Amino acid sequence: MPENESTPAQTGLENLLHETRAFPPSPEFAAQANAKPEIYGQAADGPAFWATQARDLISWKKDFTETLDWSGAPVARWFADGQLNAAYNAVDRHVEAGNGDRVAIHFEGEPGDTRTVTYAELQREVSRAANALAALGVEKGDRVVIYLPMIVESVVAMLACARLGAPHSVVFGGFSADALRSRISDAGAKVVITADGGYRRGKPSALKPAVDDAIAPKDGAEASTVEHVLVVRRTGQDTAWTDHRDVWWHDALESADVQHTPAWVDAEHPLFILYTSGTTGKPKGILHTTGGYLTQAAFTHKNVFDLKPESDVYWCTADIGWITGHSYVTYGPLVNGATQVIYEGTPDSPHQGRWWEIVEKYKVSIFYTAPTAIRACMKWGEEIPAKYDLSSLRVLGSVGEPINPEAWMWYRRVIGGDKAPIVDTWWQTETGAIMISPLPGVTATKPGSAQVPLPGIAATVVDDEAHEVPNGGGGYLVLSEPWPSMLRGIWGDLERFKDTYWSRFEGIYFAGDGAKKDEDGDVWLLGRVDDVMNVSGHRLSTTEIESALVSNPLVAEAAVVGAADEVSGQAVVAFVILRGEHAEEASTPEGSATIEKTLRDHVAKEIGPIAKPKKILVVPELPKTRSGKIMRRLLRDVAENREVGDATTLADSSVMNLISSGLNTPS
Numbered sequence: 001m002p003e004n005e006s007t008p009a010q011t012g013l014e015n016l017l018h019e020t021r022a023f024p025p026s027p028e029f030a031a032q033a034n035a036k037p038e039i040y041g042q043a044a045d046g047p048a049f050w051a052t053q054a055r056d057l058i059s060w061k062k063d064f065t066e067t068l069d070w071s072g073a074p075v076a077r078w079f080a081d082g083q084l085n086a087a088y089n090a091v092d093r094h095v096e097a098g099n100g101d102r103v104a105i106h107f108e109g110e111p112g113d114t115r116t117v118t119y120a121e122l123q124r125e126v127s128r129a130a131n132a133l134a135a136l137g138v139e140k141g142d143r144v145v146i147y148l149p150m151i152v153e154s155v156v157a158m159l160a161c162a163r164l165g166a167p168h169s170v171v172f173g174g175f176s177a178d179a180l181r182s183r184i185s186d187a188g189a190k191v192v193i194t195a196d197g198g199y200r201r202g203k204p205s206a207l208k209p210a211v212d213d214a215i216a217p218k219d220g221a222e223a224s225t226v227e228h229v230l231v232v233r234r235t236g237q238d239t240a241w242t243d244h245r246d247v248w249w250h251d252a253l254e255s256a257d258v259q260h261t262p263a264w265v266d267a268e269h270p271l272f273i274l275y276t277s278g279t280t281g282k283p284k285g286i287l288h289t290t291g292g293y294l295t296q297a298a299f300t301h302k303n304v305f306d307l308k309p310e311s312d313v314y315w316c317t318a319d320i321g322w323i324t325g326h327s328y329v330t331y332g333p334l335v336n337g338a339t340q341v342i343y344e345g346t347p348d349s350p351h352q353g354r355w356w357e358i359v360e361k362y363k364v365s366i367f368y369t370a371p372t373a374i375r376a377c378m379k380w381g382e383e384i385p386a387k388y389d390l391s392s393l394r395v396l397g398s399v400g401e402p403i404n405p406e407a408w409m410w411y412r413r414v415i416g417g418d419k420a421p422i423v424d425t426w427w428q429t430e431t432g433a434i435m436i437s438p439l440p441g442v443t444a445t446k447p448g449s450a451q452v453p454l455p456g457i458a459a460t461v462v463d464d465e466a467h468e469v470p471n472g473g474g475g476y477l478v479l480s481e482p483w484p485s486m487l488r489g490i491w492g493d494l495e496r497f498k499d500t501y502w503s504r505f506e507g508i509y510f511a512g513d514g515a516k517k518d519e520d521g522d523v524w525l526l527g528r529v530d531d532v533m534n535v536s537g538h539r540l541s542t543t544e545i546e547s548a549l550v551s552n553p554l555v556a557e558a559a560v561v562g563a564a565d566e567v568s569g570q571a572v573v574a575f576v577i578l579r580g581e582h583a584e585e586a587s588t589p590e591g592s593a594t595i596e597k598t599l600r601d602h603v604a605k606e607i608g609p610i611a612k613p614k615k616i617l618v619v620p621e622l623p624k625t626r627s628g629k630i631m632r633r634l635l636r637d638v639a640e641n642r643e644v645g646d647a648t649t650l651a652d653s654s655v656m657n658l659i660s661s662g663l664n665t666p667s
């Protein structure tokens with residue numbers, strides 16, 4: 001990896017690669033585990049392994065004859081002449097198998113309201129919702145945007161779309177109206193499903209106004225493609241209404257039939273588009289199709305979490321607005337017939353023990369969350385989880401960013417009672433499902449490492465010349481063989497797809513993560529090597545935040561970096577040069593505080609509160625190379641209060657002195 005691209009995560013992890021602690025599975029766990037050591041050998045026969053999984057785990061309306069067609073690489077076709085329906089697999093077939101009374105979802109609202117939904121009830125509600133969408137004109141192939149809080153209806157909405165063969169595009173409820181507008185327009189959505197609001201930190205928080213804004217006529221923008229807005233009543237707050245366009249979810253469902261025949265689609269029919277940050281300002285619409293995606297979501301959910309659908313209670317804390325919510329709240333668990341918990345709110349509402357209270361209440365046995373949440377719980381203190389009975393937990397998962405060994409050890413000891421195996425799962429929106437992870441009954445786990453590619457997955461670490469590095473070496477994480485749940489492209493932009501993932505190395509997928517192999521050959525993830533930040537497990541693009549800052553009239557130029565942060569992993573730190581006429585305003589502490597607040601609010605409005613810079617530093621200049629590239633590495637040194645590193649390649653080497661000495665006092 002080039003020296004100037006080393007990330008903060010890397011600096012922190014460098015000395016941890018000599019981790020010697022290992023936790024082999026207990027004999028009892030190994031004996032009952034779904035995955036046995038032989039599975040790695042079985043996967044050695046390539047795509048045929050996936051054909052077996054596809055037939056074992058998924059119900060096909062029409063069986064497939066060809067497993068993988070890679071002739072159109074890098075766009076793969078898996079199980080292409082097979083036909084199926086994702087919602088049928090997630091719901092109906094469990095009812096048909098006599099498990100209609102099994103609980104699919106234990107819902108826990110933030111204010112404490114609860115709802116239990118069985119598979120039979122889910123089938124009725126999804127069918128009704130599918131009929132309601134069809135009545136609004138949604139047909140196979142039409143796109144539907146979903147902008148909802150974490151409630152039962154979110155899962156129902158996704159499955160109703162899948163039932164019709166209408167690809168959904170879920171937009172995280174924390175995104176702004178502008179972010180929503182660009183996603184709706186890129187997807188060309190016909191219908192938006194939203195709610196009046198959701199509960200967040202003890203208060204109702206409105207959602208519908210952002211939808212109204214996002215589809216309202218705007219100068220310079222084409223008219224919205226949206227014909228109807230379907231609105232779930234969650235909070236009961238006052239909601240502006242556009243007759244003929246807006247429809248209440250409960251009205252539409254009440255009059256809809258409880259029977260609906262799923263649309264059988266080809267395996268390669270688009271299931272969803274999910275937008276994620278790339279290295280440029282424009283989010284990428286990652287496209288996933290049906291058969292391969294469902295196969296790998298179900299396979300990984302069953303084996304990585306060791307799911308026993310009859311006895312486990314599973315809880316993944318991710319929001320459906322992210323890929324983790326797609327694969328490990330909606331599709332993986334339901335396709336496997338699991339019973340799961342869905343919780344609407346934040347971990348500390350109304351108190352810092354809320355999550356553990358929920359684990360105790362529902363006897364959660366498999367728990368999947370992000371390192372940032374674990375670090376927040378560590379900060380709150382172990383006496384909080386100690387108040388609850390967590391003895392039901394038997395598998396713990398981590399996802400979203402590298403988990404520091406201290407956090408891993410704390411998770412194991414305090415939450416897992418020193419016995420539950422931890423699976424650190426590496427994957428991406430693009431990969432669709434988990435790719436690198438221990439298997440809980442097989443792998444001796446190591447704090448801080450995602451360790452080994454799953455059976456059937458060809459992941460490795462290569463150097464600049466695409467040569468696999470030896471044990472002990474570092475470089476880039478790549479995937480050298482196609483996998484069933486791989487993205488099938490970027491919506492409407494095949495060139496960008498090829499360019500982003502397939503141009504760095506010939507014929508292999510470039511993930512954008514730095515990685516190392518330790519002496520045992522286990523993989524350690526070191527963070528992004530591009531301009532993508534990871535804040536609390538959420539991907540944010542530096543360019544996107546920079547563009548948002550520069551769109552404010554106060555700002556002439558901006559550079560954004562991710563600085564190491566104890567809780568969120570990385571925090572957004574922005575360096576801004578003010579426009580001449582505003583430079584004076586920043587010369588007093590009050591003036592610079594006002595500017596900082598204005599700009600933070602501006603970013604929240606443009607992108608969403610998660611993108612708000614933690615710190616904004618007003619500077620007179622930015623450090624640039626002769627070719628004009630901002631040297632973010634130097635800014636990271638400033639942001640992390642380190643001595644500034646080698647600045648010799650700067651076009652003007654005095655700039656760093658100017659920045660360090662003149663912070664907040666522009667000339």
Ligand code: 6R9
Pocket residue numbers: 276322323324398399400401402403424425426427428429430450511512513525526527528534537538539
């Ligand atoms: C699933 C998800 C993907 C990026 C990925 C990497 C980071 C995810 C990780 C991890 C280290 C893990 N990442 N899991 N890094 N260890 N277990 O998070 O998807 O939002 O697309 O982010 O997240 O940098 O490239 P997505």
